[in-house]
Amino acid sequence: MSEPLLSIDNLHVKFARSEDEVYAVNGVSFSINENETLGIVGESGSGKSVTLMSSLGLISDNGKITSGTAKFQGIDLLKLRPKQLEDIRGREIGVIFQDPMTSLNPVMRIGDQIMEAMLTHQFCSRKEAFDRTIQLLHEMGIPDPKSRFKNYPHEFSGGMRQRIMIAIALACEPQLLIADEPTTALDVTVQMQILALLQAQRKQKGMSVVMVTHDFGVATNFCDKIIVMYGGQIMEAAKTDQFIRQTGHPYSMGLKRSIIEVGHRGLEIIPIPGTTQALTDVPKGCPFAPRCQFATARCFNEVPKLRDFAVDHQVACHHAEEVVSHAS
Amino acid sequence: MANTVVSTNKEVVLKKENDRRRSSFYQSWKRFKKHKLAIIGLVWVVIFVLTGIFGPLVAPYDYHKVDFMAINQGPSAQHIFGTDNVGHDMFSQIIFSVQNALVIALGATVVSFIIGIIFGLWAGLRGGITDVIIMRAVDFMMALPGFFFALILVVLLDRGYTSLILAIGIPGWAGYARLIRSLVLGMRNGEMVEAATALGASQAHIARRYMLPNVVGSMGVALAFGIPGDLTQIAGLSIFGMGLQPPIPSFGNMIAQASANILGFPWLLYFPAGVFAITLLAFLFVADGLQEAFSPKGGK
Amino acid sequence: MAIVKYLSKRIVEIIITLSMVIAVSYTMMYFSPGGFLNTSVMATALAPLQGQNPQLYHKIMLEFQNRYGLDLPLWRQILLYIWHELTFNFGNSMQNPSMHIMTQLKQSLPVSALLAFGSVVLSVIIGIPLGIIAALKRNTWIDYVVSTVSLTGQAIPSFVLAVILVLLFGVVFQGIVPVTGWGHWQETILPIICLAAGNVGVVARYMRGSLIETMRHNYIRTAKAKGVKYWPLVMKHGVKNSLTAMITVIGPQFAFAVLGTIWVEQIFAIPGLGQVMQTAFTSFDYPLAITSVFLLGSMIMVMNLIVDILYALIDPRVKL
DSSP: OOSOSEEEEEEEEEEEOSSOEEEEEEEEEEEEOTTOEEEEEOOTTSSHHHHHHHHHTOSOTTEEEEEEEEEETTEEGGGSOHHHHHHHBTTTEEEEOSOTTTSSOTTSOHHHHHHHHHHHTTOSOHHHHHHHHHHHHHHTTOSSHHHHTTOOGGGSOHHHHHHHHHHHHHTTOOSEEEEESTTTTSOHHHHHHHHHHHHHHHHHHTOEEEEEESOHHHHHHHOSEEEEEETTEEEEEEEHHHHHHOOOSHHHHHHHHTOOOTTOTTOOOOOOSSOOOOOOSOOSSOTTGGGOTTOOHHHHHSOOOOEEEETTEEEOOTTHHHHHHHHO | OHHHHHHHHHHHHHHHHHHHHHSHHHHHHHHHHHOHHHHHHHHHHHHHHHHHHHHHHHOSSOTTOOOGGGTTOOSOSSSTTOBOTTOOBHHHHHHHHHHHHHHHHHHHHHHHHHHHHHHHHHHHHHOHHHHHHHHHHHHHHHHSOHHHHHHHHHHHHOSSHHHHHHHHHGGGHHHHHHHHHHHHHHHHHOHHHHHHHHTTOOHHHHIIIIIHHHHHHHHHHHHHHHHHHHHHHHHHHHHTTOSSOTTSOOHHHHHHHHHHTTTTOTHHHHHHHHHHHHHHHHHHHHHHHHHHHHSOOOOO | OHHHHHHHHHHHHHHHHHHHHHHHHHHHHHHSTTHHHHTSHHHHHHHHHHHHOHHHHHHHHHHHHHHHTTTSOHHHHHHHHHHHHHTTOOOBOSSSTTSBHHHHHHHHHHHHHHHHHHHHHHHHHHHHHHHHHHHHTTTSHHHHHHHHHHHHHHHSOHHHHHHHHHIIIIIITTTSSOOSOOSSGGGGHHHHHHHHHHHHHHHHHHHHHHHHHHHTSHHHHHHHHHTOOHHHIIIIIIIHHHHHHHHHHHHHHHHHHHHHHHHHHHHHTOOSHHHHHHHHHHTTOHHHHHHHHHHHHHHHHHHHHHHHHHHHHHOTTOOO
16 A cells, blocks of 8 residues: 555644643544545544644644644645635545534525635536536435526525535545535434435545544444544544443543443443533643542653554554453 | 630631622723723823813803904913804813713713613513514614604704703613613523522622622613714704704804814814814713623634 | 515614614604794794784694694604604605605705714724734834824814814915815715725724734744745635625614715815704704704614624625
């Protein structure tokens, strides 16, 4: 296999607030190859969205990337000029966002919004773009595409709008699709439909998908590899089957335990104690230490590095072995 | 024993200071201070008010006094702002105009405010059909500029201090009524109140800590904007010749007359117009500063 | 058709409001000291006639009485008058009993309309780009300058600005632009600038605020993720969504423009509806006074209607 499609290395991102700074991403490294799916799991505030958005230049003005690289097909996105980045966005890399209700331009016809993706990158002629749009709408399962082309976003339901978003993202046949919590804002039944749709598209077009989610079940279902993030750092990274069999990080273990699974009545729901805090200082030790039952003094003073734990399995924890033996 | 008392006092003082720091009024004042324009405005407003109160007592000339030996003179040592075509000292005229404008504008604002509170409270507290009728009336009043109504009222009431105050004040109730009504409704149904009540806070506590700052802030800002609006109206009425009648001086009169004779005697226009403009701006800057102070909007 | 229904509904509302204005004005005139007829300038003008030619005098007075139904109860008088106004049957001016109000208005209404509408158009044309630039260059010196200038322009009432302009161009820079009179196109420059100046500020501020707010929305992020370039992003996605918020401010601004027109006509000596209205009020020429208020009021309402229709055209979510 050639070099990875997307490779993020030691990324650090911080945000400036009026009184202090928030260190959102603190040394994140991972990569994804062609035709692979990667799931990034974490709570709100773990830095999972920021990692990807900052690589694409989509974070707000008060955010700064303080170090690291984000290489797409070998080119460091962070070093590109805005215009070059604009060429890649939407063309080689597509993005789906979390909230379909507010992510579409309310005064623009949806057909035009899909066509815009193609015309901006001069992907094809105007006529071809129109035909492609109809085709895309059809593939997305939107009935009567020809007349719905002229409709505005408010004339569609949430699930439909998300499909339109997907159509926009896939319009130029990107190599990489980034899905930032694509199903979080949707009803459960609709969630399943959208996920199935994404699966089908992925298989058909052979593209890679990075799916950011806080829904553990979605991640394990959909993705080949999983990364667990907390406090702006990666806690655990593994191939999905490995991960399901054995988790090495206290946080991941906690996540697993806190899920209510279908068919397991009466099992105690064990939430992870404590709440996430925004990091206003560069972390000195493991960010999860305050909430961790295995934490020792070392955990508070030494940042655990991501290390090999098993085949296709890395953990950032000083006490991973203990965690495993505890679970069994 | 004495030591304990002393340290307790200190704690009390510290606590009071901390409470003061956290009180929303103090925070608003801090925000207000940040706007340089608002501070400049405030200084000028104070000057204006003082002139209005004490000016006529120290004005060099009575506004009635005419001096045919000194007509149409430019600014000089004896007549700081010059004289007009019958020998009135412009400086004194302006001082008296300040007083007039102040009295009428403030009076009108108070009148509008009082009527507005009455209707606003009535609509908000009664609800139902009373509310609907009153709000329709508000829409009606706001459809046309109040100036038109003021003009018509002046015809009805003739021109004196009281009548002008009423003529400008009465049509102005609509804006205040709407504001009071929305404040009342907000307080009755507000989520803050629900939450506070759920936590067991007493009614008085709720009223003092949550409602009062909100209400005072909004009303204060509305009033602050009302004064320059009424100032404009009285000047506008005077330009039309529907304001205070000569020989009582007023800005509008001076401006209207001076516009006719501008070629020969531009100072007749500079000074009244200048003073009026600066005063208006001052009140507006202060009002804007107050608005920012009580409900900071995006600047960042 | 939906739009016809909407228009008719609005027109009915406008008529009702204007009728109420007329009713209120008429009532107040009615109760003014001395009553409708006798203190009017017409009465004073005609007084000598009473001695000279009593029959003619009485004939005129009788005609007047009949026209306004002065012997009828108040509420019927009001209804009668409203009917007259709405059917554009304005009657005669009291200052000049031989002249129909209609003729006077025919000359002056277009003048004021030109000033008012013209200034709004001008302020929109200048204000929107200014607002956009200020929003895009937030917190830089450009933004600061635009904000201060617009705040000041908004604050100063048009007559003060008019005065300043008269001073500038009448005294200091004589001869460049005419300051008084009305006959050549050049004379429109100063008054329109004067009226527009205030509005430009408001339009720019609202545009700026609206655009800044719009750019925070998620669909801007989506467009950026699509790779849309800067200016198409700002215009098609940003400005197009900000226009609606800004349009809502044009209605009230037009009302101010109309007010401003009346004052400005005084200062620049322009023979428009404002001047007519002024002489009407000062001479207690009631029919003319009420009629001019009625007309100015209808201009404002028509403009509000136009704004509402524009709003519906721009925002597809609004159904008329």
